[in-house]
Amino acid sequence: KRPAGAPDKALAKPVTKVGVIGAGLMASQFALLFVRRLRVPVVITDLDQARVDKGVAYIHDEIGALLGKGRISPDEANRLKALVTGTTDKALFADADWVIEAVFEELGVKQDVFAEIEKHISPEAVLATNTSSLSVEQIGAKLEHPERLVGFHFFNPVAVMPLIEVVHTPHTDEATLSTAMVTAAKLRKNAVITRDTPGFVVNRILAKLLGEAMHAVETGTPFEVVDGAIAPFGLPMTPFELLELVGLTVGAHVLDTHHAAFPDRFYGSPALHKLADYGHVLERDSKGRVKGF
Numbered sequence: 001k002r003p004a005g006a007p008d009k010a011l012a013k014p015v016t017k018v019g020v021i022g023a024g025l026m027a028s029q030f031a032l033l034f035v036r037r038l039r040v041p042v043v044i045t046d047l048d049q050a051r052v053d054k055g056v057a058y059i060h061d062e063i064g065a066l067l068g069k070g071r072i073s074p075d076e077a078n079r080l081k082a083l084v085t086g087t088t089d090k091a092l093f094a095d096a097d098w099v100i101e102a103v104f105e106e107l108g109v110k111q112d113v114f115a116e117i118e119k120h121i122s123p124e125a126v127l128a129t130n131t132s133s134l135s136v137e138q139i140g141a142k143l144e145h146p147e148r149l150v151g152f153h154f155f156n157p158v159a160v161m162p163l164i165e166v167v168h169t170p171h172t173d174e175a176t177l178s179t180a181m182v183t184a185a186k187l188r189k190n191a192v193i194t195r196d197t198p199g200f201v202v203n204r205i206l207a208k209l210l211g212e213a214m215h216a217v218e219t220g221t222p223f224e225v226v227d228g229a230i231a232p233f234g235l236p237m238t239p240f241e242l243l244e245l246v247g248l249t250v251g252a253h254v255l256d257t258h259h260a261a262f263p264d265r266f267y268g269s270p271a272l273h274k275l276a277d278y279g280h281v282l283e284r285d286s287k288g289r290v291k292g293f
């Protein structure tokens with residue numbers, strides 16, 4: 001058990017180059033945040049060049065949008081773009097001192113990704129996972145140095161959501177935790193240190209909300225009644241809107257993970273699984289509000 005409270009800032013290691021594994025939407029969003037806030041080189045990789053190119057194009061577009069809104073100067077936009085490299089060559093990760101992954105939410109995939117990347121990086125580099133509900137300790141099961149693995153869970157959309165959950169395992173050392181906390185502060189996010197339990201804190205609560213909303217619909221309450229009943233609570237999005245934001249596959253996975261961990265307390269929603277498998281998107285009315293499955 002680690003001592004209570006935040007780790008000593010003085011233990012934090014410098015982050016001078018960032019490696020991002022995965023070039024999907026979450027990874028691209030936080031790759032942009034790293035380059036914008038830390039102003040260090042960011043290398044982004046994925047399974048193939050097409051995925052890498054898509055991620056880099058997203059980052060370039062978002063930098064263009066910041067320029068368009070007058071948030072950054074043309075010089076700054078060019079500098080930021082020049083700091084981003086997309087590659088399928090893991091050798092470019094060799095001098096990264098912070099490597100973070102956001103690949104498919106499957107334990108075996110994440111374990112293999114880390115075991116593979118460990119061959120290419122320094123033993124000093126910090127490894128971070130953006131998993132939203134898998135066990136960080138299990139993700140690091142194949143690592144030679146599990147003490148440098150930490151959970152670093154962003155929320156979607158990364159640019160606006162203020163929170164990062166920093167997840168320590170029984171092996172995470174204080175220098176790694178300290179680096180994570182200092183890095184979160186440099187990204188201008190609020191970080192909370194959480195235990196390595198399914199869903200950490202936020203998804204545990206969101207899974208309850210989404211699971212019960214799905215259960216209500218599956219057992220006969222009309223979609224619009226459930227959605228309309230929750231809306232006045234003042235949440236920025238109802239559970240169904242949030243479901244579409246994170247994607248039905250991620251939503252179904254989050255419910256599954258919680259149901260597997262706490263079968264008596266969480267609903268797994270077989271219907272959501274089927275919808276996700278079919279690549280379903282929610283129906284919207286003419287004003288763009290969700291109105292049903």
Ligand code: CAA
Nearest residue numbers: 132154155156157158159160161203206236237242246250
């Ligand atoms: N990417 C980047 N920026 C975005 C964005 C996106 N996808 N969506 C909105 N924004 C930005 C807009 O550009 C705008 O920025 P500026 O003020 O700089 O122009 C700002 O956010 C506000 O946008 P809007 O006025 O268009 O919209 P809004 O006021 O309705 O806010 C929202 C949109 C911030 C998404 C808000 O609806 C919200 O907070 N929703 C809840 C989101 C949430 O709960 N996320 C957690 C998801 S769970 C998760 O991620 C965990 C997991 O592991 C599954």
